[in-house]
Each structure stands twice: as C-alpha cells, then as structure tokens.
Amino acid sequence: MLSTIIKASAVSLALMTSMSVAADTVMKFASWAPPSHVQNRVVIPTWGKWVEDATQGRVKVEIEYGLGHPKTMFDLVEDGVADAGWSYHGYVPGRFKLTQIAELPLLGANAEAASVAHWRIHQKYLAKADEHEGLTVIGLFTHGPGQIHTAKPILSLADLEGQKIRIGGGIQGIIGDRLGITAVGAPATKVYEMMQQGVIDGVFMSTDVQKSLRLKEVAPNLMLFPGGMYLGSFSLFINPDFLASLSAEDQQAILSVSGEKLSAMAGKAWDQSDIDGLNAAQEYGVNIQHVTTSDAIYKEFEQAIKGMDDEFIEMANQQGVDGAAALHELRQIVQSYP
Template identity: 60%
Template sequence: MLASGSVLAETVLRVGTWLPPTNAQNAVVWPTWAKWVEEATEGRVKVTIENTSGHPKTLFQAVEDGVYDASFSFNGYVPGQFTLPQIVELPGLGAGAEASSVALWRVYTSRLAKANEFEGLELIGMFTHGPGQIHTREPISSLADLKGKKIRVGGGVQTTLGERMEVTPVGAPAPKVYEMLQQGVIDGVFLPVMEQKVLRLNEVTKYLTVLPDGMYMGAFSIFINPDFMDSLSEQDRAAILSVSGEKLSAMAGRAWDAGDQEGYAAAEAAGVTINRVQPGSPMAVEFEKLTAGMDQQWIDSVKDRGVDAAAALAELREIARNYQAPVAK
C-alpha cells in the first residue's frame, strides 16, 4: 500500500524531443536533466522523454497547448517570431557552444526577455550548437563557388548568409538532410561538425570547409508549460528551476561542444576532406567582407522589440569570449 501510494503521488513531466537518439540533446542533455530533476525533487517528479516525428517548429505550440510538458526547438524554424535569440548567431563570436550558451542565457534573461517573444511558454534554458560550417558534396575553393548551389538552410542567421552568398536555399529540418544529400536534392548544408557523425553526413558529403570562427551559431530554446509548473508545489517548482536556467544551458552547450569533437573524428575516419581555413587567408577575408554590416542589420531588425540591442550584443560577446567553465568538483 505504501508503494502504490508513492506511485500515485509521483508527477510525470513529459518531454517531447526530436533529432536522432545519438544527438547530444537526446544522448546526454535530456537524460542528465531528467536525473537532476528527479534528484532535486526527491523523486516526486519523474521525467519521461518521448520522440516526435513532426516538424520541430510545432513543438513551441505543442508545449503551450499541453501536448508535452517541456521540449526544445531551433528558434530559426519559426521566422519572424524569435528574432532576439539571433543575437548569438551573428558571425564572429569566436566562442564555443558552452560559452555561447551561457552568454545567451544571461543576456536574454537580463536584457531581452521583456520583449516577451516566448509568450505562453516558460523558458528554462537556451543554448547553441557549435560553430556552423559548410558540408558539401563537391569541393569549394571560395565562397563564390556556392553561388546558385542548392543549400539546405535552417533559418535564422543562416538565411541571411544564404542570401548574401546567393545560394538557392532549401528549407527542411535537420533530420531530413541525409536523405536530401543522398538523393541529390541539395548540394550541401550549413551545420555544425557534430552532424558528420550524428546525421552521418560523412557518408553523403565528402568535403567539409571549416572557417576560423565558423559561419554562425545556431540558437535553441528549452521551454516548459507554465500551467504544468503552476500545478507543482512551490518546493518542486523551485527544485526544477534550480537545475535549469544557466546550469542547464551550460550543460547543453558543453554536450554539443563534445559532439563536434566526435564529428571531426567521424569525418576523418571516413576520409572526408577537411579544409581548415586559416585566419587572414583569401576565404577568411572573403567571409569577413560577405558578412560586413550583419550586426547592424540585426539591430535594425529588432528595433520594434523595445530593447537596447546594441548594448546586449556587446555584453553577450564580452561574456562569451571571457567565459571560463567552472571547475568540476
């Protein structure tokens, strides 16, 4: 009777997720956070993880509607709605995913959240993948070689980069990329190096072009249903928040950073040609010229949000570039 009473008292927190099981988010981030939540609530809240095959852009609405209690998605999949998180995607950040994720969380929550872009949801984490690079079926010797090529573009700052490169953009969620490359629907893709392993791009792209600071960072949000949080005791709500926020954001970024290292290893093992573009080289200079003015373009695009975008951008870059990961105890 005591055992059944314990089960009845348990609250289940349903997480909707996507991407392959081997992706860092599903292999590391969600299981780690689930363990943290269960420990912090002393077992009163149990996290279950459910895979969805739908487009990840629908997860924002699915959590708001209570289909899932929590989830994550790439902000760029919903054009025009989440413009402020693009602050971390702008070229030239020069930091890894953990540093960028912490910087995004701190600056978004302190300076940008008042714009209420995530109305109907409660943010519990924000993170980025590692620097986006260029994966192609054929070699490129300059960015001009991409003109007219069919390139899968995920949204956000990638869209602006694609426009400036004059590629033929093709929209699709990341899990569809392997099939599109295999069938010749696209000639290449902008994604972090992790995907050489996770999405098996090392089987369908034989050339990887790595720019010094990457092309961009991809911004993701982790969110939870406010009604679910309100249904909890104050103690359990506080417990969940104590293992979320910056702690969750840093852990996610760290996991995605580690995924990039595995991606490089997979690419090398498969014989993918990796062109590591050196700072000051013709292609690096070409990229700098191509991206000139993008900071101001983004600042102008968010003028209606009622935030000091320029100050937020300067603070985010300072945090990311000076970030030092806490020493593990």
C-alpha cells in the same frame, strides 16, 4: 491478534507505497531529433536526473518522440500536448528575432560559452520582449560553430552561388542570401536523405552531424572557418500550467537545476558532439579544409557579412531592446568565459 496486526500493517504499507508511486509526476519531454542526437543521449537525460534528484523522485522526465516537426514543438508544449520540449528558433522566423543575437557571425566562441552568454543576455535584455509567450523558458543554448558541408569541394565562396544548400533558418538564412545560394528549407533529420538523393548540394551545420546524422557518408567535403560562420539558437521550455500544477517546492527545485546551469551543460555537450563528429569525419576520410583568417576565402566571408551587426541592432531597437548594449555585453561574456 498479532497476525492480524501484521497483516493490517502490511496492507497499510502497501497502500502508502502505492500512493507514493502514484504521486510521482512524469514530465513528458517532446523531442524531434533521433535518439542518437546529443540532446537525447546526454542533455535531456542529465537534466532529468537533476530534476529527479532535486525533487527527491517526485518528478521524473521521459522523452517522447514523433510528436511533430521541430517548428511545432513550441505550440505542442504551449497547448499541453507535451509538458516540455526543445527546438530551434530559426524554424519559426516570424516569432523569434532577438534570439539571433547569439547566432551572429564570427562570435569566436564554442557552444558552452555562447550558451551561457545567451542565457544571461536573454534574462537581462531580451525576456521582456516575450518572444516565448505561453512558455516558461528553462534554458537557452547554441549548437557549435556552423560550417560548410558539401558534395563537391569549395575553392571560393563564389563556388556556392546557385548551389542548393539546406538552410535551417535564423542568421544562416541571411548569410545564405548574401552568398547567393539557392536556399532549401528542411529539418535536420531530412538532410542525409536529401544529400544522398542529390536534392541538395550541401548544408550549413555544425560538425557534430558528420557523425550524428552520418553526413560523412554523403557530404565528403567539409570547410571549417575559425570560430565557424555562425551559431544556431535553441531553447528548452516547459508548459507553465504543468509547472504550476506541481508543488511550490518542486517548482523551485526544477528551476534551480535549469537556467544557466542547464544552458551551460547543453552547450558543453554539443561541443563534445562536434569533436566526435570531426573525429568521425577524419577517420572516414572526409576532405577537411581548414580556413585561416589570412585566407582569401575568409576575407570573402568578412566582406559578405558586413553590416549584419548593425541590422540586428536596428531590429532589436525596434523591439524595445538596446541592441548595441546587449550585443556588446554578450561578446564580453564570451571573451571572459572560463
């Protein structure tokens, strides 16, 4: 009799364990960047651990690669092909305009400070424009300061005129137009190959790519502007139907480890990746030119970007957003960020 009870208990325990395992939800997180990218090495796994801890193991996050071009990530998640994802707003210029607020030149901030400001300003001013329609935004961040990586040395901005420069979109596209470059659109993952084959003469990107995309091997000249020329705006997002399929407790748990906390972490991770990229460039022997605010080339840049703030403010006002107030507050947050 006792043996029968023990066996029945064992079967019951096994069934309960099986049900517990089956009840775990796997969130498919789409990523278009290589596994070596800081998003896949640090940001998504860290957030995934936060999610798993917050939901007591009921929700786990798994990265899925190869689902499509980065500009398709928004649609893939909205359509439920993936449960969550991340991408660069500049890849979809007709849809995302207000997010350019965090990209404007000479903000003078690292990615962590800019990302926190980006999130707060979005929540207060920009979210009502619903540029992320069909998605639940869980984080906003920027890459580090955008710099100039070229095959040949640049002595003045006039040297860039007519050169084929890879542009990712967003504010950097406007800067490229003002500098007279020949813009070449391509995802970041194609840059190494394009530089190696001479399809492009250079790129505007943050310094992390010197290591993460091995640009140190094909872009032997790196010009660093103080604070960078611009920043790049990204978002992390979840399919709202997927989120709604979870218990209210797990929904709240996921959101509690997202938002500003996730945005700050993503920005901080990119800052470290920029440091790693710059160190790799130095070790490899890349020609690094440090521009100062008193240099003629910096004055050239200041002249080239005149009026860009006003253009953004006018566009934001047309979208029903107080552009001047939002931009002023964003810069205040950056300046006071720890």
